[in-house]
Amino acid sequence: MDTAIFLIQVLNGIQYGLLLFLVASGLTLIFGIMGIINLAHGSFYMIGAYLAFSLTRLIGDFWLALAAGVVVAVAIGLLLEWLVMRFLYQRDHLYQVLLTYGLILIFEEARSLVWGDDVHGVAVPGALAHSIPLTENLSYQVYRLAMSGICLAIALGMYWLIQKTRLGMTIRAGSVNREMVQSLGINIGLLYRLVFALGVALAALAGMLASPVSSVFPGMGNQVLIISFVVVVIGGIGSVKGALVAALLIGLADTFGKVLVPQIAGMVVYLLMAAILLWRPQGIFGRG
Amino acid sequence: MERQPLALRIVLAAGLVALAAFPFVGEKFYVQFVTKVMIWAIFAVSLDLLVGYTGLVSLGHALSYGLAAYTLMLLTPQYEAAGFWTSLGASLGVAALAALVVGLLVLRTSGIYFIMVTLAFGQMAYYYVHDSDRLGGSDGKYIYVRPALEIAGWKPFDLDQFTHFYYVALALLAGVYFALRVLLASPFGRVIVGIKENEHRMRMLGFATFRYKLVCFVLAGVLAGLAGWLAAAHDGLVNPEMLSWHQSGQLLMMVILGGMGTPSGPILGAAALKVLELLFQSWTKHWQLLLGGFIVLAVLLIPRGLAQLFEWKRRG
Numbered sequence: 001m002d003t004a005i006f007l008i009q010v011l012n013g014i015q016y017g018l019l020l021f022l023v024a025s026g027l028t029l030i031f032g033i034m035g036i037i038n039l040a041h042g043s044f045y046m047i048g049a050y051l052a053f054s055l056t057r058l059i060g061d062f063w064l065a066l067a068a069g070v071v072v073a074v075a076i077g078l079l080l081e082w083l084v085m086r087f088l089y090q091r092d093h094l095y096q097v098l099l100t101y102g103l104i105l106i107f108e109e110a111r112s113l114v115w116g117d118d119v120h121g122v123a124v125p126g127a128l129a130h131s132i133p134l135t136e137n138l139s140y141q142v143y144r145l146a147m148s149g150i151c152l153a154i155a156l157g158m159y160w161l162i163q164k165t166r167l168g169m170t171i172r173a174g175s176v177n178r179e180m181v182q183s184l185g186i187n188i189g190l191l192y193r194l195v196f197a198l199g200v201a202l203a204a205l206a207g208m209l210a211s212p213v214s215s216v217f218p219g220m221g222n223q224v225l226i227i228s229f230v231v232v233v234i235g236g237i238g239s240v241k242g243a244l245v246a247a248l249l250i251g252l253a254d255t256f257g258k259v260l261v262p263q264i265a266g267m268v269v270y271l272l273m274a275a276i277l278l279w280r281p282q283g284i285f286g287r288g
Numbered sequence: 289m290e291r292q293p294l295a296l297r298i299v300l301a302a303g304l305v306a307l308a309a310f311p312f313v314g315e316k317f318y319v320q321f322v323t324k325v326m327i328w329a330i331f332a333v334s335l336d337l338l339v340g341y342t343g344l345v346s347l348g349h350a351l352s353y354g355l356a357a358y359t360l361m362l363l364t365p366q367y368e369a370a371g372f373w374t375s376l377g378a379s380l381g382v383a384a385l386a387a388l389v390v391g392l393l394v395l396r397t398s399g400i401y402f403i404m405v406t407l408a409f410g411q412m413a414y415y416y417v418h419d420s421d422r423l424g425g426s427d428g429k430y431i432y433v434r435p436a437l438e439i440a441g442w443k444p445f446d447l448d449q450f451t452h453f454y455y456v457a458l459a460l461l462a463g464v465y466f467a468l469r470v471l472l473a474s475p476f477g478r479v480i481v482g483i484k485e486n487e488h489r490m491r492m493l494g495f496a497t498f499r500y501k502l503v504c505f506v507l508a509g510v511l512a513g514l515a516g517w518l519a520a521a522h523d524g525l526v527n528p529e530m531l532s533w534h535q536s537g538q539l540l541m542m543v544i545l546g547g548m549g550t551p552s553g554p555i556l557g558a559a560a561l562k563v564l565e566l567l568f569q570s571w572t573k574h575w576q577l578l579l580g581g582f583i584v585l586a587v588l589l590i591p592r593g594l595a596q597l598f599e600w601k602r603r604g
Contacts, residue, residue, distance in 0.1 A: 087588055098544045099587040101537055105580030113574060233404040266415025270408040277405050281397045
């Protein structure tokens with residue numbers, strides 16, 4: 001493998017990993033803090049991509065569409081938490097799995113009713129559409145680099161939010177001891193609603209960012225859902241730092257798996273997961 | 289054996305009689321539909337042994353089911369029937385072996401990690417089959433001739449006739465149901481229920497819980513293999529979707545919806561989900577919206593599953 005191809009693969013791996021991190025970090029926050037296994041999380045990714053498709057057409061500008069999409073996603077998150085999720089906190093994981101599976105079916109059909117079953121594309125925003133040449137016939141698209149940059153900025157923003165702000169402190173405390181936080185006078189219901197909406201917004205944002213490079217298609221959420229669960233479990237459930245490390249690991253493993261061992265490319269990620277969990281059953285950054 | 293609530297026993301007996309009589313009145317489409325439901329019920333019962341009784345929530349149960357189905361496909365010559373006993377034996381053997389290997393690894397984890405590792409192994413098998421040209425890739429392969437049973441020139445039944453297939457499936461479902469009830473009433477069954485309640489205590493009492501769980505895992509794998517073999521023989525095709533996590537997920541829905549840890553819950557769950565699916569499909573092409581809504585409402589309103597609806601006698 002020569003250097004240019006290797007570099008492209010590394011960049012692709014990191015870009016895919018960072019995108020996975022956006023989805024997985026919401027998943028791990030919702031699980032770690034609210035104790036909810038949310039199978040419908042992939043649907044938010046799909047909804048994000050379809051929102052990007054519609055809003056870009058409506059508004060005409062990709063970045064404004066992105067901003068509007070995040071607002072819509074937060075609204076969906078708040079509404080869903082109020083309608084359904086808040087009844088699940090005290091229930092067994094199995095029922096959470098069952099109910100959120102039902103939500104997947106609802107979201108898939110709602111998508112089919114609103115947008116139909118066709119595959120759509122979103123144009124790469126004009127300023128970033130060109131590519132940087134690496135050799136005579138190999139080049140790398142600027143938008144992909146910008147995507148990685150945005151994801152990285154969000155990762156840093158999340159680190160700041162969780163480690164440095166008062167809200168982050170409450171979130172961390174809430175994940176350790178719910179009752180204690182509640183008895184200290186913090187409105188845990190409101191905290192949960194915010195965390196859930198944040199998770200939905202992150203997943204939808206990932207879908208919106210991905211829409212210009214992957215196409216927008218039915219079932220795109222399920223693919224991402226399973227791989228994000230793998231990321232969450234490898235990283236250690238509830239750990240945002242673990243999700244970042246695991247997402248990059250999976251992103252690179254998947255990309256290089258496709259190049260080096262194409263015959264078993266689909267299995268590579270799951271082999272990695274099985275190996276890591278047999279070595280550290282609680283994940284890399286999981287609490288013992 | 290533990291006595292079941294009277295209402296449930298009446299429903300079960302009536303159900304068995306109705307099932308036995310159904311092919312005499314039902315159209316071919318519905319007889320085949322009920323056959324499929326019974327195959328799903330065997331599959332769901334096998335998962336309930338893990339989820340409901342042993343407390344092992346597997347999201348990769350389609351693994352044994354799919355591998356058994358593919359085994360039948362590989363053993364069926366292009367234009368001839370595979371032997372009934374040889375193909376069934378091989379399918380169950382493969383299912384058992386897969387469950388043994390996976391079980392040895394995954395049973396070291398527990399809780400949500402167990403769910404995810406079983407999912408990982410299921411996905412591995414899915415992608416292996418999906419990417420393998422020899423196994424038909426993403427399209428799968430057809431099985432043109434159903435397995436045939438012949439004992440010295442005598443054919444007790446012919447699986448090509450849909451009524452015969454129906455009764456074979458019914459007999460197997462009833463057999464699995466009663467075998468499991470006997471098993472669960474035995475000392476072995478008591479131990480695995482004990483493991484679900486409190487594994488530490490069972491270990492303190494001197495039971496090698498890992499071995500019990502492994503036996504359960506393999507047994508559930510074999511029963512899933514039986515369902516997989518039946519499904520492949522019935523539909524005449526295999527495809528990677530048989531191994532996908534959707535299959536495992538849907539199965540888990542049946543078990544939870546019906547009421548886990550009850551002998552008849554998964555059967556009720558399988559029937560309820562499949563009948564609703566058929567009903568909603570006849571109403572609208574967007575039937576999943578209704579099914580999804582039903583599942584959401586069921587979780588919020590019937591917390592312990594459909595079998596709960598028959599429990600009024602016990603409490604009354």
